Amino acid sequence: MEIGKQIKKYRKVMELSQEELAEKIFVSRQTISNWENNKNYPDVKSLLLLSSFFNVSLDILIKGDIDEMKEKIKTEDINKFKHDSNIFAVLLVLTILLPIPLMKFMGRAGIIIFATICIVEIYYAIRIEKYKKNFNIQTYKEIINFLEGKSINEVEKHQEYGKRPYQKILLAMGSGLLAIVVSAIMMYLLL
Structure with a gap:
């Protein structure tokens, strides 16, 4: 899945740690780590929050995953x-x-x-x-x-x-x- 790479890329562009991103979208640091390592997939609410926070469209964020x-x-x-x-x-x-x-x-x-x-x-x-x-x-x-x-x-x-x-x-x-x-x-x- 590409979502892990996308989250990691946008997080690094914004110079945020996993913990800082987790606080912004109301999840744990472990959840961010799991997403970035493709251990699990964000739910719809989290995808929308990530899309809004990173200021990218949902299509771009989940590019390749569809x-x-x-x-x-x-x-x-x-x-x-x-x-x-x-x-x-x-x-x-x-x-x-x-x-x-x-x-x-x-x-x-x-x-x-x-x-x-x-x-x-x-x-x-x-x-x-x-x-x-x-x-x-x-x-x-x-x-x-x-x-x-x-x-x-x-x-x-x-x-x-x-x-x-x-x-x-x-x-x-x-x-x-x-x-x-x-x-x-x-x-x-x-x-």
Whole structure:
């Protein structure tokens, strides 16, 4: 981050110690040190006070940090999406494989365990759908590009947009068929 260098530069131009600057903007000397060493980032109030005190625009003060912040946010979003997708995938497999064994061997307790798994799975499905809606990603190609941090051009975007309804129908049919096959196998194994 560039903010540390900027604070240090303007502080030295004004010939202030860290302690003197800290007094002027109502923080501790350690806070100034942490900012200058990029251990943490000033909050909005502190940024405004620094900008005003140094008599520079906020844009100049945080120069270079905006792109880095955008990249960090994008990386964090991708990591959250991957994390939630992995949890959802595990829960989906559990809801496919566990209902009959849980009910057969654990009775009512198995039903409660299965219901709990389903509720948590629904929660993660909703989170994933919110990510997809926020980033306008629906098709497999769009999701893969998002996970890789890439974007697609306008022509490809329109092509992918046209595929969305068909992929949803095929996904629903495939999920239903998979559920039938797994249920038949489980019934055969348990009876």
